[in-house]
Amino acid sequence: MYQRKIIPNLNCGLDLIGEVLYGKWKIRLLWFIHEGHKRPSELQRKIPDASRRVLNIQLKELEDHELVSKVIYPVVPPKVEYALTEFGKTVIPLISALGQWGDEHEDRLRDVILKQIVIPDLHDNLDS
Amino acid sequence: MYQRKIIPNLNCGLDLIGEVLYGKWKIRLLWFIHEGHKRPSELQRKIPDASRRVLNIQLKELEDHELVSKVIYPVVPPKVEYALTEFGKTVIPLISALGQWGDEHEDRLRDVILKQIVIPDLHDNLDS
DNA sequence: TCATATAGGGATAAATTAGTCCCCTATTGC
DNA sequence: GCAATAGGGGACTAATTTATCCCTATATGA
Numbered sequence: 001m002y003q004r005k006i007i008p009n010l011n012c013g014l015d016l017i018g019e020v021l022y023g024k025w026k027i028r029l030l031w032f033i034h035e036g037h038k039r040p041s042e043l044q045r046k047i048p049d050a051s052r053r054v055l056n057i058q059l060k061e062l063e064d065h066e067l068v069s070k071v072i073y074p075v076v077p078p079k080v081e082y083a084l085t086e087f088g089k090t091v092i093p094l095i096s097a098l099g100q101w102g103d104e105h106e107d108r109l110r111d112v113i114l115k116q117i118v119i120p121d122l123h124d125n126l127d128s
Numbered sequence: 129m130y131q132r133k134i135i136p137n138l139n140c141g142l143d144l145i146g147e148v149l150y151g152k153w154k155i156r157l158l159w160f161i162h163e164g165h166k167r168p169s170e171l172q173r174k175i176p177d178a179s180r181r182v183l184n185i186q187l188k189e190l191e192d193h194e195l196v197s198k199v200i201y202p203v204v205p206p207k208v209e210y211a212l213t214e215f216g217k218t219v220i221p222l223i224s225a226l227g228q229w230g231d232e233h234e235d236r237l238r239d240v241i242l243k244q245i246v247i248p249d250l251h252d253n254l255d256s
Numbered sequence: 257t258c259a260t261a262t263a264g265g266g267a268t269a270a271a272t273t274a275g276t277c278c279c280c281t282a283t284t285g286c
Numbered sequence: 287g288c289a290a291t292a293g294g295g296g297a298c299t300a301a302t303t304t305a306t307c308c309c310t311a312t313a314t315g316a
Binding site: 002004005006022023024025050051053054057075076077078 | 270271272273274275276281282283284
């Protein structure tokens with residue numbers, strides 16, 4: 001596991017929430033778990049752009065931060081289920097609000113974001 | 129400037145808002161500008177842990193994404209003022225909600241976060 | 257004359273995050 | 287026996303983000 005070399009700031013609420021929600025897929029993981037997709041394989045199907053590995057790592061962090069809980073059933077083949085903790089449930093309204101804002105301003109956002117991404121890239125990645 | 133090699137996903141609202149709000153200091157920049165700290169030097173003083181360089185870069189991105197506007201006064205020494213755009217103002221309630229959640233759960237968050245950060249680090253960085 | 261304040265940028269290095277590849281477990285079905 | 291399934295993890299590499307260092311310009315005050 002990666003050993004941090006720089007201590008994060010934990011001065012204010014924004015620092016604190018940042019520590020637990022930053023991570024490319026964390027918010028989406030929380031959202032999908034909230035929607036009832038409990039098992040790792042389901043989550044991987046919902047987020048195909050993330051590698052299995054990274055999802056596992058981020059799920060582990062969410063678990064360490066007590067936002068989700070994990071139950072491992074001792075069966076073969078293995079069965080694992082994630083769920084939001086009570087604490088984790090309290091972030092859902094925030095995620096919902098973020099997603100809603102993004103949806104409301106979808107066109108404008110897409111526009112300003114794409115302006116920053118140069119053409120060659122689009123060309124090279126048309127197939128992805 | 130860094131040229132992206134991977135096209136970001138822009139499928140849903142969460143992807144979109146992520147593109148404009150990710151960045152270690154962006155949310156704080158928006159917040160302080162909202163509080164009336166308009167000038168670069170003021171912002172740097174409010175966020176001493178960020179290097180001047182990075183703040184400039186992130187301010188530029190916020191500007192490109194039309195969340196803030198920048199006015200350069202042609203005087204010497206230079207004077208620059210940032211302000212939230214109308215669009216930028218619409219994110220403030222979200223940031224406020226995030227910060228509030230962080231504040232409400234401050235103790236618990238600090239606790240779970242620090243558990244993940246190992247002791248040697250704390251030792252090596254006691255002075256920072 | 258020299259330091260200070262103001263704003264900014266290039267080059268480069270360091271830190272962090274994400275992704276790829278390959279391997280392991282044990283059972284069921286063919 | 288062999289493939290498929292479900293969940294994981296180590297080693298390593300690539301991508302991305304932040305930080306550091308140094309340099310530019312001009313006016314003011316000591």
